[in-house]
Amino acid sequence: MKAIVNGKVISQGRILTDHALVFDQQIRAICPLPELNSWSASELIDAQGLFVAPGFIDIHIHGCGGYDTMDATTGALRAMGQCLAEHGVTAFLPTTMSAPWEKIRQVVGVVRRIAGENGLTLLQKTGEDTQVATRVLGVHLEGPFLNSEFKGAQAAEHLTLPDFALLTDYLDIIRIITLAPELPGTDALLDQLAAYPQIVPAIGHSGASFEATQWAIEGGVRHATHLFNAMSRLHHRQPGVVGAVLASGICAELIADNLHVHPGLYDLLLKTQGLERLILVSDAMRAAGLSDGEYELGGQTVRVQSGAARLADGTLAGSVLTLDKAVANFRQATGCGLAEAIGLVTRNPAKLLGLGHRIGDLRVGMEADIVVLDEGCNIVEVFVRGLGGTLLRCPAHKKVTAGRLHLA
Ligand SMILES: [Zn+2]
Structure with a gap:
């Protein structure tokens, strides 16, 4: 003890x-x-x-410390886990990019192997020390059921229409699936996912209208992936995905690196989402924790310069953010207290994943x-x-x- x-x-x-x-x-x-x-x-x-706070939970992270989920090796996930622990993250969802489905299957298989090991706690011996690494809670599938017009840094050639049959072997390990609900086949997919409450359907990389987004939320979408980024914008006559999510009461992610969303909007988000329905994520790629230079994300070359990761055409391609920095950025922009901001990376993600009784807070029995x-x-x-x-x-x-x- x-x-x-x-x-x-x-x-x-x-x-x-x-x-x-x-x-x-x-x-x-x-x-x-x-x-x-x-x-x-x-x-x-x-x-x-x-x-003394609960450990952070990152529900949207592709890579860090030079490694990426799509490397499809247990070594890469372990290395990510070690890097994340240094930033206060004690549990995470390795997040996939759109890729040939065979590749995604391979990645999800590796995540399952890690998540099933040793009660999810990863320990690695480094000389005299035992270094703790972050736990893997399952996988966040970001795609491939996405709208190519809102692909962000996802590779358009690997996007496909929603198909539940692709997921059936992996229902035990998928925790979040980001999809564009305007794609044909979404209604059937959401109906089938309703039998698996541990899987959170999330709207993202979507050009859905306000009404189509409302329809999707009624149909089971419970979360919005990186709100504002790679989705139809808020216009007063066409409020799009952003408007519908803000009006809906579902949970939303924010990449609080001050680049993906102007920090002047954080306070507005806090007012609309409250302390309970906002989750800070990193959406980090493998350069997080490393210096500027050229890296790879989802098979594409990404240039990292002054804290921004971009494709050759200037599109933001993930971030190099860590959750400790996200909390600090959010507090600086909003004046929010530390205990309140901590909830956005602990209690809220745990609750979204249905794990609020086990992790995400410091209470007896957790x-x-x-x-x-x-x-x-x-x-x-x-x-x-x-x-x-x-x-x-x-x-x-x-x-x-x-x-x-x-x-x-
Ligand atoms: Zn992402």
């Missing part, structure tokens, strides 16, 4: 001071300090006044996915299902150290 003391514990949207967080694989107690004695904690971790961070959202320590707590070796974070006290 471990206990974190001297931290400001973010639990159920509140900040608790003078409380200890007691955990093994699960959260066992969040108790006032004097009650800590009744728990036989063998290790005390001194958070030195920093914040899994011990924990981050220690400062006010600027710099990540200091990460625990995945209670494992970890070795100071992460991310140079940017070296200034801040959470000292650890070991009891004899």
Whole structure:
């Protein structure tokens, strides 16, 4: 049993001071300090006044640290998991790009193999240390049932019409499927997906009208993929996908890198979506965490310069964003408190995936996915299902150290 003391514990949207967080694989107690004695904690971790929050969940991420979901190897997913842990992410959905269906099948098979291992916790030995890596919760299929006119950085030649038969072997591992509901065959697909509540149908890369979007939402679409990006725009006489989503009450993703959406709109989004229906995502590609240069995304060359990843024609192609930075950007633009902003990368994604009882908050009985961070959202320590707590070796974070006290 471990206990974190001297931290400001973010639990159920509140900040608790003078409380200890007691955990093994699960959260066992969040108790006032004097009650800590009744728990036989063998290790005390001194958070030195920093914040103690639930681990972040990224439901839309293609790659990072030089690796990509479409590499279709367990090694790539493990490497992504390690990179993500350094940014406070304790669970993620590797996200596919449109590709020949055989390739997507291969990728989903690899995700299933990783997700099924070891209760999803990935541990890797690096010399003396055991480094914790982020858990894989399943796969986000971004395509291939997308509108070619709103393809963004997806390869048009691999887009196809909705077909439930393509998905039937993978219903256990698909968590989100992004689709353009104006494509013929969507109604039948949504009807069939209704029998699988663990799969979230999401609207994205879509040119649907306001009315068609409303129809799709009535038919089962529960989420909007990177709101504003690669979808029909908000016009006062043709409100499109954006207008219908904002008016609907469904959940929406925001890529808060200040490039995909002007930060001046974040506050408006917060007013329309509230704290409960907005999810910050990275939509990161393999260059996230690396320097500027040329990279690959979905078989296309992407140039990364000054934090923007673009195809040769200038189209934004994923991001190099990480969720810790997304939270910081969002707070800077909106003035939102840390505890509130943390909910957009913890509670909300967990609830969308139907996992709100297990992850996404610090409550007794939930899994011990924990981050220690400062006010600027710099990540200091990460625990995945209670494992970890070795100071992460991310140079940017070296200034801040959470000292650890070991009891004899
Ligand atoms: Zn994406």
